[in-house]
Amino acid sequence: MNTPTFEPGRLALMLNELRLPTVARLWPEFAQRSDKEGWQATRLLGALFEHELAERAKRRIERHRAESRLDPTKTLGTFDFSMVPMVSKAHVMALAAGDSWLEKGATVLVFGPPGAGKSHLGSGIGHALIDAGYRVLFMRTSEIVQKLQAARQSLQLPSALAKLERFDLIILDDLSYVRKDQAETSVLFELIAERYERRSLLITANQPFSGWNDVFPDPGMTVAAIDRLVHHSTIFEMNVESYRRRTASDKQIGRRRQLSSDNHKLGATTMAE
Ligand code: ADP
């Protein structure tokens, strides 16, 4: 058989054209080992392609994380569930795995006073979903409303909404901070209606539904928005005092204890002298 021989340089060019950077990087070392250890050709090819696929998946997840606008520090790993006993960790972990709720475009609603940990919990779920291969976008609700409003003014609203389609989950942070303004907040309603039963939303708000009449232009629209959001939804109510305030007072108590134990020790040594 006439076996063609390949110049390493030519191989590099071909791998570049095929966009196989990991194979291009790894093959010299793998080929050397393969020659030395007498691997079957399938083993060599399989090992190289497996690495290419793994790197590709890793790069895709990195891209998804970069586009998500999630705060990298607010993950479920850094979220202390013992601070919010009313939130079931098992339930959050099930949501964080994705699957059926994202497929049916269900909603997660997170309510609680400022500092309760709503944004952190929402971000944590977002990060976990990215790890599981989904695409997520985190935005303050007022910012997304402004963007959609600008798109509407330039007659681009349908294409702006279509661009958001690629996200399996959009996290609308602080919905109740949106100012009531007829033109602006009806785009929020359009986003909710557009995604209903197709693409998921996770919404955080200081005020539960009773306060939402201040967000949407008229009561009819408020009812229609709430109706869609609660249809397939999970609601977390985090009725706890601000995490910052609690940890600050814990630290103070800690500091006071430390101080008194230092004084005590000081007292003890002084006495021993
Ligand atoms: P909210 O969105 O409800 O106003 P945040 O999620 O912004 O509150 O939380 C306020 C701060 O406290 C953030 O820095 C957040 O990381 C931290 N935090 C809140 N709850 C927790 C928690 N259970 N575990 C760890 N950090 C928390």
Ligand code: MG
């Ligand atoms: Mg917040």
